[in-house]
Amino acid sequence: MATTLITNIGSLVTNDPDLGAGPLGLIRDAALVLDGDRVAWVGAAASAPDADARHDAEGRAAHPGFVDSHAHLVFAGDRTAEFDARMSGQAYQAGGIRTTVAATRAASDEHLAANAAYLVEEAARQGTTTIEIKSGYGLTVADEERALRIASAFTTETTYLGAHIVAPEYADDVAGYVDLVTGPMLDACAPHARWVDVFCERGAFDGDQARAILKAGAARGLIPRVHANQLGHGPGVQLAVELGAASADHCTHLTDADVDALAAGDTVATLLPGAEFSTRAVYPDARRLFAAGVDIALSTDCNPGSSYTTSMPFCIALAVRDMGMTPDQALYAATAGGARALRRADVGVLRPGARADVVELDAPSHVHLAYRPGVPLVRGVWRAGLRVRASDRG
Ligand SMILES: [Zn+2]
Secondary structure, rough: OOEEEEEEEEEEOOOOOOOOEEEOOOEEEEEEEEEEEEEEEEEEHHHHHOOEEEEEEEEEEEEEEEOOOOOOOOOOOHHHHHHHHHOOOOOHHHHHHHHHHHHHHHHOOOHHHHHHHHHHHHHHHOOOOEEEEOOOOOOHHHHHHHHHHHHHHHOOOEEEEOOOOOHHHHOHHHHHHHHHHHOHHHHHHHHHEEEEEEEEEEEOOOHHHHHHHHHHHHEEEEEEEEEEEEOOOOOOOHHHHHHOOOEEEEOOOOOHHHHHHHHHOOOEEOOOOOHHHHHOOOOOOOHHHHHHOEEEOOOOOOEEOOEOOOOHHHHHHHHHHHOOHHHHHHHHHHHHHHHOOOOOOOOOOOOOOOOEEEEEOOOOOHHHHOOOOOOOOOOEEEEEEEEOOOOOOO
16 A cells, blocks of 8 residues: 655644644644555654655645535436525425426436536535435435435445425325335335435424334434424424434524433534525524534535535535634534534544545635635545545646
C-alpha cells in the first residue's frame, strides 16, 4: 500500500479533541499520512514521517470528508415547475412526491443509476465522502427493491423508505399499504438495506402506522430512522426516541417534551436546512437543541422536490446564518454528526485508523465555508485514500 503525506495544512480539523484544540481537535501547521484507505498518522507538520507521495497544502485548511446522512438520490425527472410555483407563493404539499414516483416508475434501471451516479459525483466534488441513499419513489415491491439495488452500488448506507407516502394505488386503503410495506415489500427490500425510514407526517403516515413500519423493519434487522416533525408538530420525534432510532430527521417543529426526549435518548437530531430554504419555511432552532445537549447532524436531504442540493457547504452556510449554529458547530454536525447519525466511528473524524476521507479547502480556515457562501472552496478531496477531486487550478 502506498502512503501519502499531506503536509503544510494551515488549519486541520480532526474532530478528535485528543489530537488538537477544542471540540474540533484543531491542529495548526499540521500534516496527515494516508496509508491505503486509512489515516496512519496525524500531527504537527514539523514532526511528520516520510511517505511515498507528498501533497503540499500550502497553508490551506483541511477537514474530514462530509458525511451526508440523509439523501434521496434514486429518482427520475425534476420538479422545476413546482419549485417555481412555490416561490411564487404556493404552500408545499407532501403530495408533490407523486410526480417523482410516476417519473421514477417509468424510468429504466440504467437511467436511475446514471442519475444517482451524477448526483453522487456532484456531492463528491463538494467534499461529501459518505452518503446515505433512500428508496421511496417506487412504492411498489419491484420499484422499491430496484431503487435499493441501485443505491447499493454507491453506498453501504441504504435506507428502505417504502413508507415515503402512501402509494397512489392505495389512496383509499392506507392500512392495505402499511401491510404491503411491512410484508412483501419489506421482504424484497430488507436484503438491500441497512436502515428503515418512514415519513411520519400529516398526509403521510401517522404515529401508529409509523411504529408498525419501523418495528417490522427492526424485526428484519434494519435500524430505524424517521422523517419527523418537518411540516408540523407530530409524534415522529417521540417515536424515534422510543424505538431507539439512529436519527430523527428534520426536527423543525419541536415541543419542549420533544427536545427533552432527544436530549435524554440516543437519537441524533438531523437538521436539513436545504428543505426550509427550498420551501421557504421556518428553520429549526439549532441553538435550542445544542442548549439541551442534543446530538446534531447536518445533511442535504437532496431530493427533486423540497431540497434539490447536494452541497454540504451550502447547508453549513444556511445552518450558520439561519439556524443559529456557530461555524464550528456546523462543520462538526456535517462531519462527525452525520457519522453519529449513521452509527459510524470510522468516518467524520481524522485520527489513525479512520478512513482516509479528507477535504482540502481553498481557504485558510473552515470558517470560510459559511463566511464565503456559494463559493466553490473545496479544492481537493480524498475518499478512502483516493484523490477524487483535484483542483482545476493545480
Ligand atoms: Zn428526506
